[in-house]
Amino acid sequence: MIKNQWYAILDSRQVKKNKLIGVTRLSEKLVFWRDAAGDVHCVYDKCCHRGASLCAGKLVNDHVECPFHGFQYDASGKVTYIPANGAAAKVVENYRVHAYPARDAYGFIWVWYGDYSADLPEIPFFEELKTGFSYGQFSENWNVHYSRAIENQLDVVHLPFVHHNTIGRGNRTLVNGPVVKWQENCMTFYVKNEPDHGQRPQKPNEIADYEKLFHLRFQMPNIWQNIISDQLRVFAAFAPVDEENTHIYLRFYQSFVHVPVLKQLVNALSTVSNRVILHQDRRVVLTQLPKKSEFTMKENLVQGDLPILEYRKKRDQLKRANDAAEPQK
Ligand code: FES
Numbered sequence: 001m002i003k004n005q006w007y008a009i010l011d012s013r014q015v016k017k018n019k020l021i022g023v024t025r026l027s028e029k030l031v032f033w034r035d036a037a038g039d040v041h042c043v044y045d046k047c048c049h050r051g052a053s054l055c056a057g058k059l060v061n062d063h064v065e066c067p068f069h070g071f072q073y074d075a076s077g078k079v080t081y082i083p084a085n086g087a088a089a090k091v092v093e094n095y096r097v098h099a100y101p102a103r104d105a106y107g108f109i110w111v112w113y114g115d116y117s118a119d120l121p122e123i124p125f126f127e128e129l130k131t132g133f134s135y136g137q138f139s140e141n142w143n144v145h146y147s148r149a150i151e152n153q154l155d156v157v158h159l160p161f162v163h164h165n166t167i168g169r170g171n172r173t174l175v176n177g178p179v180v181k182w183q184e185n186c187m188t189f190y191v192k193n194e195p196d197h198g199q200r201p202q203k204p205n206e207i208a209d210y211e212k213l214f215h216l217r218f219q220m221p222n223i224w225q226n227i228i229s230d231q232l233r234v235f236a237a238f239a240p241v242d243e244e245n246t247h248i249y250l251r252f253y254q255s256f257v258h259v260p261v262l263k264q265l266v267n268a269l270s271t272v273s274n275r276v277i278l279h280q281d282r283r284v285v286l287t288q289l290p291k292k293s294e295f296t297m298k299e300n301l302v303q304g305d306l307p308i309l310e311y312r313k314k315r316d317q318l319k320r321a322n323d324a325a326e327p328q329k
């Protein structure tokens, strides 16, 4: 995990009012709830008294009540009430669990994984998808570290093999470039695959007018989009579950159909084809070893793997830069 980042980790609709939901994300057991005002909160899901899971408890006036002995927690993770000690008793400061800053934005629940700050940065969502689009969505778990699931979506070399009968038709096995451009922590990569007629693949700096090529975008730490056209995007969020699991939220964004019923139909139909393509990927990615990638590892990459290499490098840089402090529990 890269610290000090906002991660998209749940669909907003999964966190409902007056209900606790327990999930494993970011290799932590977490409990979420939505308060009466609609704001989302998240704390570590292990009672500081004797370790019971808080998500099996209940909400009492926006406070989480542990199901075991009734300790109550506020949104900052502090115990506010210990029934056995009586309502008049003061609760000392170290009776608490770690609270994770959480936000509801763009249809996702985002969690800040890292050092607490009163002044957290903005949530890194794609500017162009913030307005004007609607989407259909499905999600599923993959038994791989999130780095592998992400790299699969940065992989332009696999298209004619994994997707030979869908998006990779045309036997375009020769990979020119690709050209990779970073803007802060957002990578855009431009794809120029073509059939092999014995020509040498162009190096990234030999590709003129690359901006006109088909391109995709990845925003650190865990969202991606395939820019099919101005009005069509395939989007994915890769929610890290633990060292060997990732929950993928795949969305189809479109801005050309606005009529309500038709819009739902288009969005639903598109998720069917996206699921077929994602499952072509899943079949292969789940076999990759090791389940997690690193910047330095024993793999023999090729020129066409540049977006993957660039991702590994950036991930490594950000990890090192933010590794100073462990989040407390
Ligand atoms: S374990 Fe939670 S109150 Fe005792």
Ligand SMILES: [Fe+2]
Residues within 6 Å of the ligand: 152, 158, 162, 163, 277, 281
């Ligand atoms: Fe793929």
